[in-house]
Structures are given as C-alpha cells and as structure tokens.
Amino acid sequence: MSQARARLLRPALGLAGLVVLFGVWEGAVRGGWIQSGFLPAPSSLGPAWLDEVRSGAWVQAIRDSLTHYLTGLVAGSVTGALVGLLCGALPVLDGLLSGIVRVLRPIPGLAWVPFAILWFGLDTAGATFIIAISVFWINFYAAYGAVRAIDPDLYEVAAAFGHGGFWARLRTVVLPAASPGVLDGLRTGIGQAWMSVVAAELFGVPGIGARMMQASSLLATDLVVVYMLTMALLYAVTDMLFMLVRRRLLGWQG
Amino acid sequence: MSQARARLLRPALGLAGLVVLFGVWEGAVRGGWIQSGFLPAPSSLGPAWLDEVRSGAWVQAIRDSLTHYLTGLVAGSVTGALVGLLCGALPVLDGLLSGIVRVLRPIPGLAWVPFAILWFGLDTAGATFIIAISVFWINFYAAYGAVRAIDPDLYEVAAAFGHGGFWARLRTVVLPAASPGVLDGLRTGIGQAWMSVVAAELFGVPGIGARMMQASSLLATDLVVVYMLTMALLYAVTDMLFMLVRRRLLGWQG
Amino acid sequence: ASVRVGYIPVIGSAPLFVMQGTNWGHEVGVDLQLVRFQSGPQAIQALISGKIDAYVAGVLPLLQARAHGADVKVVASAATEELEVVARGDLATGLPEPPATLTPDALRQRLADFTAKAGHKPKIAAQPLGSVPDTLLRYWLKAGNGLDPAQVADIVGIDIDAAQQAFLAGAVDGAILREPALTIIRHRLPATRVLASGHDLMPGQPGSVLAIVNENAPDRAAWKNAFVSAFVKATQLLATDPEQAAPYVQQALGGGMLPKAIIVEALKASAGGYVSDPGRIMEAVGKLQDFEVESGLLRKAEPVADLFDLETYRQVRP
Amino acid sequence: MARRETDSATTADVVVRLENIGLSHDHGRSFILRHVDLEIRAGEFVALLGPSGVGKSTLLRVIMGLVPPSEGQVTLQSRPAQAHRPAAMVFQDAKLMPWRSVRRNVELGLEGLGLNRAERQARAMAALELVGLADRAARWPRQLSGGQRQRVGVARALTVEPDLLLMDEPFGALDAITRASLQRELLDIHARRQGTVLFVTHDLDEALLLADRIIILQGHPAGVKGDFMVGPRPRAQESAGMRAMAGRMKRLIAGEADPGADAAYWQASEI
Amino acid sequence: MARRETDSATTADVVVRLENIGLSHDHGRSFILRHVDLEIRAGEFVALLGPSGVGKSTLLRVIMGLVPPSEGQVTLQSRPAQAHRPAAMVFQDAKLMPWRSVRRNVELGLEGLGLNRAERQARAMAALELVGLADRAARWPRQLSGGQRQRVGVARALTVEPDLLLMDEPFGALDAITRASLQRELLDIHARRQGTVLFVTHDLDEALLLADRIIILQGHPAGVKGDFMVGPRPRAQESAGMRAMAGRMKRLIAGEADPGADAAYWQASEI
Numbered sequence A, B: 001m002s003q004a005r006a007r008l009l010r011p012a013l014g015l016a017g018l019v020v021l022f023g024v025w026e027g028a029v030r031g032g033w034i035q036s037g038f039l040p041a042p043s044s045l046g047p048a049w050l051d052e053v054r055s056g057a058w059v060q061a062i063r064d065s066l067t068h069y070l071t072g073l074v075a076g077s078v079t080g081a082l083v084g085l086l087c088g089a090l091p092v093l094d095g096l097l098s099g100i101v102r103v104l105r106p107i108p109g110l111a112w113v114p115f116a117i118l119w120f121g122l123d124t125a126g127a128t129f130i131i132a133i134s135v136f137w138i139n140f141y142a143a144y145g146a147v148r149a150i151d152p153d154l155y156e157v158a159a160a161f162g163h164g165g166f167w168a169r170l171r172t173v174v175l176p177a178a179s180p181g182v183l184d185g186l187r188t189g190i191g192q193a194w195m196s197v198v199a200a201e202l203f204g205v206p207g208i209g210a211r212m213m214q215a216s217s218l219l220a221t222d223l224v225v226v227y228m229l230t231m232a233l234l235y236a237v238t239d240m241l242f243m244l245v246r247r248r249l250l251g252w253q254g
Numbered sequence C: 001a002s003v004r005v006g007y008i009p010v011i012g013s014a015p016l017f018v019m020q021g022t023n024w025g026h027e028v029g030v031d032l033q034l035v036r037f038q039s040g041p042q043a044i045q046a047l048i049s050g051k052i053d054a055y056v057a058g059v060l061p062l063l064q065a066r067a068h069g070a071d072v073k074v075v076a077s078a079a080t081e082e083l084e085v086v087a088r089g090d091l092a093t094g095l096p097e098p099p100a101t102l103t104p105d106a107l108r109q110r111l112a113d114f115t116a117k118a119g120h121k122p123k124i125a126a127q128p129l130g131s132v133p134d135t136l137l138r139y140w141l142k143a144g145n146g147l148d149p150a151q152v153a154d155i156v157g158i159d160i161d162a163a164q165q166a167f168l169a170g171a172v173d174g175a176i177l178r179e180p181a182l183t184i185i186r187h188r189l190p191a192t193r194v195l196a197s198g199h200d201l202m203p204g205q206p207g208s209v210l211a212i213v214n215e216n217a218p219d220r221a222a223w224k225n226a227f228v229s230a231f232v233k234a235t236q237l238l239a240t241d242p243e244q245a246a247p248y249v250q251q252a253l254g255g256g257m258l259p260k261a262i263i264v265e266a267l268k269a270s271a272g273g274y275v276s277d278p279g280r281i282m283e284a285v286g287k288l289q290d291f292e293v294e295s296g297l298l299r300k301a302e303p304v305a306d307l308f309d310l311e312t313y314r315q316v317r318p
Numbered sequence D, E: 001m002a003r004r005e006t007d008s009a010t011t012a013d014v015v016v017r018l019e020n021i022g023l024s025h026d027h028g029r030s031f032i033l034r035h036v037d038l039e040i041r042a043g044e045f046v047a048l049l050g051p052s053g054v055g056k057s058t059l060l061r062v063i064m065g066l067v068p069p070s071e072g073q074v075t076l077q078s079r080p081a082q083a084h085r086p087a088a089m090v091f092q093d094a095k096l097m098p099w100r101s102v103r104r105n106v107e108l109g110l111e112g113l114g115l116n117r118a119e120r121q122a123r124a125m126a127a128l129e130l131v132g133l134a135d136r137a138a139r140w141p142r143q144l145s146g147g148q149r150q151r152v153g154v155a156r157a158l159t160v161e162p163d164l165l166l167m168d169e170p171f172g173a174l175d176a177i178t179r180a181s182l183q184r185e186l187l188d189i190h191a192r193r194q195g196t197v198l199f200v201t202h203d204l205d206e207a208l209l210l211a212d213r214i215i216i217l218q219g220h221p222a223g224v225k226g227d228f229m230v231g232p233r234p235r236a237q238e239s240a241g242m243r244a245m246a247g248r249m250k251r252l253i254a255g256e257a258d259p260g261a262d263a264a265y266w267q268a269s270e271i
Ligand SMILES: Nc1ncnc2c1ncn2[C@@H]1O[C@H](COP(=O)(O)OP(=O)(O)OP(=O)(O)O)[C@@H](O)[C@H]1O
Pocket: D142, D143, D144, D145, D146, D147, D148, D173, D174, D175, E025, E032, E050, E051, E052, E053, E054, E055, E056, E057, E058, E059, E092
C-alpha cells in the first residue's frame, strides 16, 4: 500500500513542479510582467511547433542533427574510452601520453571550430569532428579516472587467483570495476555531444542548432524554445535508452 | 634509489611523447606532407605569440576571458552543487524539481545563446550566463549523484550515533561522503567552463575565443593555435590550483 | 551621455571608429560604448530587449525588429552597394577579370554546370536569415535572374568572420561579402572572381545604417543630434580622405591583424558608396521589404517611411 | 510465549520490546525474521547466538531502528533521567567513516552531546586507550589492520556510555589476549554503569563468560528458539549444569530439536 | 636461526622461504615486519598467531607476492609436476568482487585453468556446497551476511586446489557449528591432497586443532618469536605437554619473554 503510494508520489510531485513552472511563466507573460519579446508564452509553443512540423522542417532538422550526433558520439566515445582504459592500465603508455594529454586535453572542443572548418568544411564531417573531440576527452577522463580509482585490493584478489597478467587483470578487474565510471562518462558524453551539435551547427551545418539560430535571427523566440525543447526531448530519449542498457549491465550495484 | 627513478620516469616519458609529437608535426609541415595553410609549423608559433604579446592583445584577451570565466564558474558551481546536494538529500525537493530538471537539464548550455543575447546582450553578462548554465548542470549532477551513491551503511552508522536528523546527517555523512564527487564535478566544470567561454566568445563577446575567430577569419592558423594553447595553459593552471586544494581536502583517500 | 552602440565588423561601421578615434563623439558629449555583433540579425536580438541604444549594421534586420514591436528609427545611412558575390574554385573558373555582369542565362548555366560537376549545389556563405546579405543574395537570384534560390544554391547563414574564413578555407564555393573581407580575399586568393558586383545585386543597394532605439525617449534628446552630426561628419571623412581615416579603422577592425595597406585599399574601394541621407535608400528598402514579405520572411509590409526619421538628418546636415 | 508475559509483568524496566517482528527483503515473498518476540530488561547482559546468516545482524539493526521491520513492533525505552545517547552500536565490520581520523571516528557519537572540543577529545582518547589504540589516533581507517578497525568501532560505541549497547561480533577478529582484555573491560563497564548490553557472538564460551542471559536465533525464517538465564558471576565454567546447558545450546544452534525446549527458560535460570 | 639451517638442509621440499624480510609503509622510517626468516615445507599445516595489528595479514600478502617486501627475499617453490595454481588465498575480509555473483566469484580462480564453462560451474558449486552456500550461488555479494561472505572467500580458495593455501582468519566470523564443520572439511582436504597450508588465526584452540606447526609473530617491528611443532593427530588436547605448550604460546603472544625460548622448537616437536 504505502509502497505503491511512494512509487506514485515522485512523478506526481514532478508534475506539480512543472505545472507551477509553466503556470507562473504563462502568467508572467500574459500579465505583462515579462517584457514582450523576452520570452514567448508557453501557450504559443504548441502552434509554433505544429507549423514547423507541417512544413517538414522539424523532422528534417532532427534527421540532420542526429546524423552527426550519432557518428561523432560513437567515434569520440569508443576511442576516448579505449585510450582512457589503456592509459589507466598501462603506466608506460600513460607516461608517454601524459605530456600530450596535458597540452591537448585542456583545449575546449569548440576551440577546434576553426580547424574543423579548415580541415572538414562546413558540413557533416566538420560537425562530427567537433562532436567527437569533445566527447573523446570526457570518455578518456572518465575511463582513466575509473581505472585509477579501482580499489587496489581487487588487484590483489585477482593476482592471488592467477589473474596477475595485464590482460587477465584487464578482464577480471579493470573492465568490470571501471564499467560504472566508463558508463558515467558515456552518459556525460551523450549530453555533452548535444552541446557540440549546437555549436557545430551555429556554423552553418544544417540541423537543429542551425534552425534555432535562424529562428533567433528572425526574433522568433517561440521557435527557439521549440527547438530547445526538441533538443531536450532527443537528449532525454537517448539518455533513457542509455539508462536501460546501464541498468542491465550494472545490476550488481543494486 | 628506484623510488627516485620511478618518480622521474613519468615526466621524462611525458616529455619524450611531446618531443615526438612536435617533431613529427614540424617535420610534416616542413616536408610538405601537410598542405600548407592547413596547420602552422610549431616553430612559427613562438614569433606569432610574441607579436601578439607585444601588441597587448594577448594580455587583454586573457583578462577579458578570465573575467567572465571566473564569474560564470563561481555562480554556476555554487548554485549547482548546492541545489544538487539538497535534491540528493531531500526526497521531496528532489521529487518537486524532478520534472523541471528533466525538461531543463537536457538543454545544452549553448542553446541558451539566443536568450543570453536577448536577456543580457553580447557582453560579459551574457557570456557569464552561458558559462554559469553549463557549469550549473555539471555540478548539480555531480553533487546529486555523489549523494545518491553514498553507502547506505554510513547513514546507519550516523543514525546509530545520534546523527539521524537531516542536518546532522548532512554534516556527518552527506557533505564528507559526497565531497569527492562534488569536487570531481567542480573539476569537470572548471574544464567545461572554458568550453563555454569559447562558445560565448565565438559569438563576439571579447576575449580569447573572439580573438581566435578573428585570427581564423584571416586563416592565421598560427595565431589560432597560439590561442588554443593559451586556453590550454589557463585551464592547466586553474586545474592545478584546484588539485592542490583537492588534495588538502581529501587526504583521507590516500 | 553614454551611448551603447551595436555594430558589425565591416567597413560600413567605419564612421563609428572614426568618431571614436578622432574623439569627435566625445567632443560633443557622446561617450561611445561599442558592442560588436557578428551580423545584423544578432544585433537586433540585443536591440529588442533594450541592451543597445543605437545600431550600426544592415538596415533589413530592423524590419524584423519593427515587426516584433521595437521602436527603432533609421536616422542616417552609412554605406551603399557594399556587398559583392564572390566565387572561387570551379564556380569561378572562366569568369572575366575585371568583372563583367553575367546574363541570367549565363548565371543559370554556370550554377548548373557547377552542380553537375561537383555533385552538389554551390555552397554560398551569407549572414543569417533576415540580414542584408542573405536577402540581397536571394533577391538577386530570384528577382534579378529568375532563379529559385533554394534550387540553384545552398545558402548558409553564418557569422561575418566565419563567412570570410569559410571562403578562404574553401569550405564554401562562394560568398556574399563586404569590405574589408573583399580586399582581404582578393589578396589571399588571387583566383577569386566576382560573380555579382554591388551594382549587379541591386543598383544603390542599401547597406549599413545608423538607427536609434526608442528615438523619442526623453534621454535621447541629449545626444541624438550631436551623435548623428558627428556620424555624418565621420562618414564624409571616409568618403573623401580614406588615408586619414585608415588608422582609426585599422585599430577597430581585425584587431590589429590587418596591415594598413589593406585597410586603405578597402576604404578606397568603399569610398564611393558612402551616402548619409537616409531618404536615398528608402525606395530600395521598400523593394526588399516587399521581397521579404513575398518569400515569407516578414508577415506583412508596413509603410517603409515609418522606419525612417528623415528630419534629424535634415537638421544636422552640414 | 504466554509464559513470558507473566514474567515481564513489571514492564517499567523493560528496555527493548519486540512484538511479533518480521523482516523481509523482497516485499514479503520470503522472510529473514518472523514472529520474533523478545523483551530485554534494564541492566541485562544478553548474548545472541545463532548460525551464520540466520539474521543476527539484521535483528540488531531492527532494534537500533536502522531498518523498519516489515511486521510487528519495536519499543525502546530509555531511562529518561539520563541525557546521553539511549543506544549505541558496534557494527560487525566496524564501518568507520573513511574521511575521519581514528580519533574523530570515535568522537562521532559524542558530537551533539554538548561537550566542548577538549572534552570530546579527552573522552575519545580514553576510549582508544581502553582498546589499546591511543597511538593510532591520528591515522586514517584505511591504515589499520582488521582487528584494529574493529576495536575502533568498539571504542566509538563505548565512549558514548549508552543505556543500551548493541554489539555485533565486536571481538571476532581479535587475538585471545586482546579479546580477553576487552572482555574484562566490558564486564567492568557493565558492572559499573548497569547499562543493558545485547551482544552477538558466534562463540558460546564468550557468551557463557559474559552474558546473564543467552538467546538462540534459529530457523528459516529465524525466530527465538532458546532463551537461557545463566547463573550469577563469578561463574564456574566447568560446572556440570553449565556443561549440560552449553550442550543444549549447541544443539539448538545446530538446528536440532531441543527435548527440554519448553522448560528451557526456567531450567536455565536455575543453574 | 643458525640451528634451523641444518634442519632445512633438504631444501627440495621447502615451499616457502622468507629470508630476512622487512616491510615498511613509510620508506623505511618505521617497519611493520623486520628480520623475518621462515621456511615452510611441503605438506605442512602451519598456523600463524600473533596479537591484533602485529602484521599477520601483511606477512601473508608478502608471501603471496601481493606486496613486495622492503627488504629481504621471498622464494616460493611449487611442485612443478602440477598444473594448477601454485597458491591461493583467503582474505581476512573476504574481498569478493561486487560485480560477480557468488558463484562467479568462486569461479575466479578456475578461469584460465583451461576448464570449460560447465566444469567451472560444477567445481564452483561443489565448493559452495562444501561451505553450505549452494543456495546463495546466484546472489550478489552485497546480499550476503558477514559470515556468508567469508565462506564464499573460503570456497573460492579451496576450489582451485592450490599447492599452497594461505588463509587469513578464514573462520573468524562463523558460529561454532559452521566453523567446526569447515575445520573438519579443511583437515579432510589437507589429508587427502597433502597441500601446504598457512593459516592465520587468533584462536589458539583452533591452531592446536588444525596445525602441525604453530608460528608466533610478535614485536614491533614484528618477527617470528616462537615456532612450535605440534604432535601427531589425533591430538589429545588435554595432554599435559600440550597444555604447557599452549601456556607458553599464550605468553609469547602476550609479548612476555619465553624462558624456554631457545629450546622451543625441539621441545615442541617432542610432545
Ligand atoms: N597502508 C598502511 N599504512 C600504514 N600502516 C599500515 C597500513 N596498512 C597496515 N598498516 C599497519 O600495519 C600493521 C600490521 O597490519 P596487519 O593488517 O598486517 O595486522 P594483522 O596482524 O593482520 O592484524 P589483525 O589481526 O588485527 O588483522 C598494523 O599496525 C597497521 O596499523
């Protein structure tokens, strides 16, 4: 009984919070407390969205963005996590790369925009590059940190049971023990990549970000919000799918 | 003896890696393997940097960027960590905000650019806003996750010793146990904020990013790299300062 | 009085830099605070929320601002016939130097040949929707040559600096640019060719203007006339003596990365286009407004005259 | 069970009362504990025995209020006159807070008692002295051996001088000497303060040495299967009655039926 | 020490040899272990006793090769004819891998032995059966009680049938019944396989019951302060010689000087 009630309470509270937010917002716009042009009324979002869907622009923008989002995400995540795991597990490699990492890592993904344009042009390849770069470092550090944070006792256990070699340690300790950290990195990257999508598209690569900038240059704040929410929706969906996978993989965490 | 040698090995390896990187790069540019204009030779960076320093542009750009970097970072980190800790520790607040968080959190920091311009204009305030927003969510989730990951046994211990109330639990368990996670979030934010600095400045807010865009509009790739490295340097310095603080705070982790 | 002026980094904004460099603004009690934007449409976002008091950029974005209820008036024109369409690579091969006007058929053929050869439509960099460059490019293709912009080209709306970089880096095949970008690319890429000159795009094409936000608000009276007067004076200096004006412009544009010779050359190339009388661009603005309404960018055409305040110019005219 | 009612008619001095306690980790599909009734009176030293995994730790956590029982009722009654903590607990695996030094771990229960810093430190150091770890006061928990950690856990509980002290195999990882000395300290403290102690152990000898009363937890789900009163101290461990009782307890723990089960309570107290 | 040399002239059957071992956690400022010399011969069942925190666990980790000694030399010699793991270890606090089910934890040492999945599972289940936890095979470690976790650690080590079995207080958290049954199993296995066992315990009775030889670690830094041979099995625990020896061991553990120290080794083996 109280179990079931508790399970319903959270969504109910969440809904209440949202209702309050949108209510206050609508009221503020209608009541004129917010200067017009500053913020669209929530009620204007629906019609703006419908128009955009009817014109086909909405679906097209999503399709465009997803293309470089997914390519960049996969490329950056896989390489980042891999290099991070290896650096965490191989002190010599870690040492060799430490200088390069120290120099390259702090360069924000967006600072690569000029070179992305130069090397890949104003199209999907350039956008993919920017996305992949910023996702790379997130995954690199998550994986690296996760490996470094492994309880040294676990290596002792593995070594005591014949898994002292590099590959055996990798398989029996490093990968499973680091997996929560690696997955957290993946998840952060999944979010971060949307940020880079916007950035890349601000430079003319077609997609949601480009469409949003178009809307904002025409002062169509309602469309801007529609696209912000679209991005939120896509992120939420990718994140949810990810969490499903994560839960299956990390059942032992309880 | 071997202790001392091991302590020197890593920097030596790191240096070796860097020498190889720059050597190959310089060779590739001089040997003509890289199309000229695609990448400046490392040897051209020094003169370009000196010119920029002499003109005063370098110091000015750093000063401009640091201003909104620091304000945005502090504003976003403090509020983010605070709200995250509270949400992690207070199920009712967590429930109430869960819906709003679900909607707002996935909106990438950069997607707020149109509203940043609209609400704050293209100056320090607008840049600060964008930086603070992206830093906010990183810290929010790091703090929230850290609180959620606290070993429930620790609450049992605290409760068994008279610290069962909310504030007592906060003080004896939540804050110390979450501090590694919160500090990790802060650190991520310190990096992420540089990304947002570039993002905001690519839109013309004066600073390193704007300067970089100006250089890239003239294909002055040497200056672009100088500013990329400048950002790397500033990041490295802020990160190092942070790690000093962190080591003091988390001595118990050994 | 302290006046926040939004501007874009093109030669059309040069009167501001002269005002600042010569201290003419300061002398008449106007303390300029320049805020750089990367396109006109970006500037109107700050304009609509009152973050700037004056605006020096393309005139057309003001139509959007007006449609969203902003009270803004053009008080002076700065430059006309600023924009040119330039091409590189396959899109430029065979174009004559010095440039000659292409017939509509020749243009159609050229774009089609390019598409056939490259496998994609030519990519042409402009500024965001609603900007002067974007609208003029479309106007030229459609009204001037009877081509459907969406069919024959892939127009990307990006920042001014980014457009210049994209063209230089070969990320686009063409671009619609203003000075000093035009001079810069001519020096960097001698193979650059002109697809359409400023005159080809639209005779007397309107460009950068000086507009004042909430012109009739009481605090504006303190500086409006002095500001406009100094602005016009600076414009005249630019039109008549580019050499003298160049140092001020050099400092403000390109952050000191541009050699003075380039600036002088760019200023000389634009000198003939400086026109201060706002009345002289009204008709062209009206045409472009109609075009924007036609293409769905604006909901309806409002009387163009309402956007202009011709009286102030008349009062301060030397 | 009905028998017990009469015995506990004087409810005033009952410190812990469990009524029909049940505990399930899977929403009632299976139970760890079920139908557990138990009363512990003020001043008693009770040992709790039972096979590994039967639910001893779980029962302690229920009594401490750390997990709510799925069924039944727990009533704790502390002497209201006293200001300090009504109950404190020694956990089976110490559970020190890794971010507190050894001394600050011991101080945990003293915070909020209105002591000033110097007093807290003095009391914590005294407790560490008692368990022989005063020289380790400044260390981090990760720098201790297993037995040292356990002793810090004991010091942490003792230092608050609780009315009710719950101890979950507190001496399990200690060598005989250290263990004997701590057992002596514990008995001393108990004699002096007349607090109530509930002591989980798997060592019957330890239970016979320390406890006034021994409770056997057995079964699946677990319930109280034996409740023995042990004679007055000092105890002749080798007495025949004692040996007989110990034998019966062993059989109970092993899960064998106890022939004298019904009479266990009375018999035991007669030894 | 010189005496021992002659005794171990037949080096062929020495499984573990420690020579002048020292261990420091602070780069030699202070030592946990120092000047530890020890030889363990094939087939011996050795118990290691000493007060809490003296360095027993540390010594085991050094022997297992998990921490390099700061001084001295460790030599392990396994019978080369045998293909399986030369050594396995039961850790003091079980140390299960939280992401592996109970059964997969037990399988840890079996992986890489060239067994197929079914064989591995069968052997792991057999070992779990032995420690009475077959019904918990599918659980996660966090769902076990303290003693259950410890038993899984025992099963994990037993299942690889090592030549050298290092056990760090493996039965510390078990009730007497469970403990007795596991002690019996361990002796059985030892009798059957003639492996070598080094067994840390704080329970002298357990040591006397199980071991052929008892080693006392004492001091600060710790060294071997006693080395006793225990008579042949079955052992009359109550024999006078035995009692005398036990008394001496207790005094040694307590850190008191041992009057018969020099003769300890020989005397003990004569019992
Ligand atoms: N990382 C460390 N840094 C400093 N000292 C340590 C560290 N680890 C262990 N010690 C110290 O080494 C000594 C020996 O520890 P060890 O765990 O070997 O003891 P033990 O004999 O196994 O004790 P117990 O019976 O309590 O388990 C202890 O005094 C402990 O405080």
